[in-house]
Amino acid sequence: xxxxxxxxxxxxxxxxxxxxxxxxxxxxxxxxxxxxxxxxxxxxxxxxxxxxxxxxxxxxxxxxxxxxxxxxxxxxxxxxxxxxxxxxxxxxxxxxxxxxxxxxxxxxxxxxxxxxxxxxxxxxxxxxxxxxxxxxxxxxxxxxxxxxxxxxxxxxxxxxxxxxxxxxxxxxxxxxxxxxxxxxxxxxxxxxxxxxxxxxxxxxxxxxxxxxxxxxxxxxxxxxxxxxxxxxxxxxxxxxxxxxxxxxxxxxxxxxxxxxxxxxxxxxxxxxxxxxxxxxxxxxxxxxxxxxxxxxxxxxxxxxxxxxxxxxxxxxxxxxxxxxxxxxxxxxxxxxxxxxxxxxxxxxxxxx
Amino acid sequence: xxxxxxxxxxxxxxxxxxxxxxxxxxxxxxxxxxxxxxxxxxxxxxxxxxxxxxxxxxxxxxxxxxxxxxxxxxxxxxxxxxxxxxxxxxxxxxxxxxxxxxxxxxxxxxxxxxxxxxxxxxxxxxxxxxxxxxx
Numbered sequence: 297x298x299x300x301x302x303x304x305x306x307x308x309x310x311x312x313x314x315x316x317x318x319x320x321x322x323x324x325x326x327x328x329x330x331x332x333x334x335x336x337x338x339x340x341x342x343x344x345x346x347x348x349x350x351x352x353x354x355x356x357x358x359x360x361x362x363x364x365x366x367x368x369x370x371x372x373x374x375x376x377x378x379x380x381x382x383x384x385x386x387x388x389x390x391x392x393x394x395x396x397x398x399x400x401x402x403x404x405x406x407x408x409x410x411x412x413x414x415x416x417x418x419x420x421x422x423x424x425x426x427x428x429x430x431x432x433x434x435x436x437x438x439x440x441x442x443x444x445x446x447x448x449x450x451x452x453x454x455x456x457x458x459x460x461x462x463x464x465x466x467x468x469x470x471x472x473x474x475x476x477x478x479x480x481x482x483x484x485x486x487x488x489x490x491x492x493x494x495x496x497x498x499x500x501x502x503x504x505x506x507x508x509x510x511x512x513x514x515x516x517x518x519x520x521x522x523x524x525x526x527x528x529x530x531x532x533x534x535x536x537x538x539x540x541x542x543x544x545x546x547x548x549x550x551x552x553x554x555x556x557x558x559x560x561x562x563x564x565x566x567x568x569x570x571x572x573x574x575x576x577x578x579x580x581x582x583x584x585x586x587x588x589x590x591x592x593x594x595x596x597x598x599x600x601x602x603x604x605x606x607x608x609x610x611x612x613x614x615x616x617x618x619x620x621x622x623x624x625x626x627x628x629x630x631x632x633x634x635x636x637x638x639x640x641x642x643x644x645x646x647x648x
Numbered sequence: 649x650x651x652x653x654x655x656x657x658x659x660x661x662x663x664x665x666x667x668x669x670x671x672x673x674x675x676x677x678x679x680x681x682x683x684x685x686x687x688x689x690x691x692x693x694x695x696x697x698x699x700x701x702x703x704x705x706x707x708x709x710x711x712x713x714x715x716x717x718x719x720x721x722x723x724x725x726x727x728x729x730x731x732x733x734x735x736x737x738x739x740x741x742x743x744x745x746x747x748x749x750x751x752x753x754x755x756x757x758x759x760x761x762x763x764x765x766x767x768x769x770x771x772x773x774x775x776x777x778x779x780x781x782x783x
Contacts, residue, residue: 326738329737329759330709330737330738331737333737333757333758333759334663334665334666334737334758335665336758336759337666337669337758337759337762337765338663338665338666338668338669338670339669340761340762341666341669341670341672341673341762341765342669342672342673343762344673344676344762344763345669345672345673345676348676368761371759371761374759375759375782402782562753562775562776562777563748563751563752563753563777565777566748566754566776566777566778566779567744567745567748567749567777567779569779570744570779570781574741638749640745640749641745641746641749644745
């Protein structure tokens with residue numbers, strides 16, 4: 297009996313050590329991403345200076361262009377490290393929306409670098425896909441995890457190939473990651489999402505990969521499953537919930553919610569525009585045939601003009617009106633949400 | 649928007665390679681006036697008050713126990729005519745709203761292409777607020 301307790305204790309100790317090692321790698325990745333940014337920016341600035349030289353031979357200009365391409369690739373890798381280093385279970389301050397086509401351009405270098413050079417990688421993320429309600433970093437961590445498993449499975453495959461496809465299906469977006477590797481037997485398929493289950497030597501695998509992937513996906517209302525009908529190789533299917541900011545118009549493509557921003561302070565305008573883009577919303581622009589905004593964000597000075605522009609009586613307004621400042625006697629209808637400038641970040645909660 | 653005829657920039661950053669390269673790059677910009685650097689970060693607020701640059705690029709990770717967010721708040725209070733751009737290799741969402749809420753005119757990640765950094769400096773010098781994060 298004592299031996300069994302010793303075994304369990306030793307196993308738990310090893311799991312703890314592996315988890316600590318993973319946490320350390322996350323910290324290392326974050327530090328590396330930071331240092332790379334600090335090193336790459338001066339290189340880019342110096343390349344700008346060199347490119348401006350009048351007496352530079354054509355061959356040197358071509359060399360400079362080649363260096364710039366390599367450095368840009370390095371910079372994208374640094375951006376990908378940022379995604380991988382974020383704590384997947386602590387994403388409250390992170391963007392909660394991912395536009396897959398844009399996301400893929402950032403994650404692609406990481407995926408390609410995670411595979412052997414001879415692997416053929418294809419991916420299809422249509423720009424018309426609706427945004428999904430998941431932080432980009434979390435999705436990157438899940439997909440890179442699947443890709444690293446695929447690399448292992450394709451060792452020994454003559455023409456390794458990885459295909460990532462995506463499709464919108466009734467309220468969700470489905471992303472499939474398919475490799476042409478050794479595949480999985482029935483037992484592995486059945487147990488692969490169990491914590492600590494692994495087919496690799498413990499020294500090289502934590503066994504936490506797929507179970508963590510599933511926990512992450514489910515945390516954001518999605519899931520991951522393994523398909524049984526891909527031979528040879530394996531297909532993992534991710535289901536991602538569509539972000540609530542996207543609403544379906546049967547006649548047109550996905551339309552984001554529109555927000556009329558009427559703020560005088562340029563700093564507040566810049567911050568609101570960032571908040572809108574992080575929530576899949578767009579700034580409303582006047583024009584013939586323009587759809588009405590769902591929100592109006594104004595201040596004490598602009599509220600009257602802005603509301604009259606939309607011919608809105610605040611008491612009957614269908615749009616949500618948010619004003620930054622202190623309510624004035626002239627412009628303080630009851631259904632306007634007022635936000636003190638010193639508590640501007642509260643706007644993020646009101647915009648949800 | 650009309651940019652000032654000659655705009656001046658101060659860079660508060662301990663990365664000497666970056667500061668040197670930025671000085672060289674800005675020297676090529678039409679309308680650029682003068683570049684200032686800070687060596688003693690504990691006296692950075694005094695240096696800004698003395699030079700009164702149009703734009704201050706403020707790294708968020710300063711050595712010597714200097715809290716850059718506190719320094720930002722002091723600069724906004726003391727020298728509001730010098731517009732601060734927070735310049736960081738740790739571009740986090742929370743930091744953007746915190747520093748812009750304190751009165752920064754810009755938030756720029758060090759992970760963007762160099763032309764977007766130069767555009768950001770120009771726009772802030774011209775009175776526009778800018779947030780430039782990695783794509």
